[in-house]
Amino acid sequence: MSEVKLSASIRTEFGKGAARRVRRDNKVPGVLYGHGTDPVHLTLPGHELLLALRTPNVLLSLDLDGKNELAIPKAVQRDPLKGFLEHVDLLLVKRGEKVNVEVPVNAEGDLAPGNYLLEHVLNALPVEAEATHIPEAVTVSVAGLEAGASILAKDITLPSGVTLAVDEDAVVLQVLAAQAEEPAAEGETEGEAAEA
Structure with a gap:
């Protein structure tokens, strides 16, 4: 199983307009949730994420404001015509967890x-x-x-x-x-x- 390192940043703006601005910068809006924590809204690098998602059930090692979090993709939304990533939902996991x-x-x-x-x-x-x-x-x-x-x-x-x-x-x-x-x-x- 491959583990892919990505740098992510916390997103503070929400809504369609903010998501469009994120995508214009070749980044992908996303949400990280799991383990009873509050959902964290993220901005992820578009090209690196696209390459990582070519591997089914890829394990993502996220560098998030100095903390390292492990996540797996749970839902991926793509543009139906062009195929680029529009949004990704990530599930927080821990080593050893099933x-x-x-x-x-x-x-x-x-x-x-x-x-x-x-x-x-x-x-x-x-x-x-x-x-x-x-x-x-x-x-x-x-x-x-x-x-x-x-x-x-x-x-x-x-x-x-x-x-x-x-x-x-x-x-x-x-x-x-x-x-x-x-x-x-x-x-x-x-x-x-x-x-x-």
């Missing part, structure tokens, strides 16, 4: 020969892990699976110290037989055209 997060599921290997599709029922697996040891992803082998096969949450090997935060019988991946469209008979299409 947190519930969703870890991406990666499938590896080739399905059995045939016309099969692999469906990701869960793109991310809910797990409980120590805040400083959150896995970036879990990998599942689908080699040789045929239609009707499924992989349950309990079938996935998790790193030590990581436990499931979902029903162990929840389906994560399943293999389906591909459905080919049948061509319409010529008589049917002529009859439909005549009706129109």
Whole structure:
């Protein structure tokens, strides 16, 4: 798990206008909350935060007015068209503390020969892990699976110290037989055209 250091400053102005001014300076407004403390409004460096958020469940080490705080991203708002960061919610964590997060599921290997599709029922697996040891992803082998096969949450090997935060019988991946469209008979299409 990667830990990214960022310098943050406390934000004292609020509202749309203040948030726009922050974004014009290539920074991102955010909120840090957790452990029963009052929410702290922050300004974070935009480019560094964008790079850090490319890693799922990244651990952020925030330098905040001389204090060092650990946080994980809880909610990220992006501009729907341009994709730049508009706002981020960060959850305060402590070393050794267990947190519930969703870890991406990666499938590896080739399905059995045939016309099969692999469906990701869960793109991310809910797990409980120590805040400083959150896995970036879990990998599942689908080699040789045929239609009707499924992989349950309990079938996935998790790193030590990581436990499931979902029903162990929840389906994560399943293999389906591909459905080919049948061509319409010529008589049917002529009859439909005549009706129109």
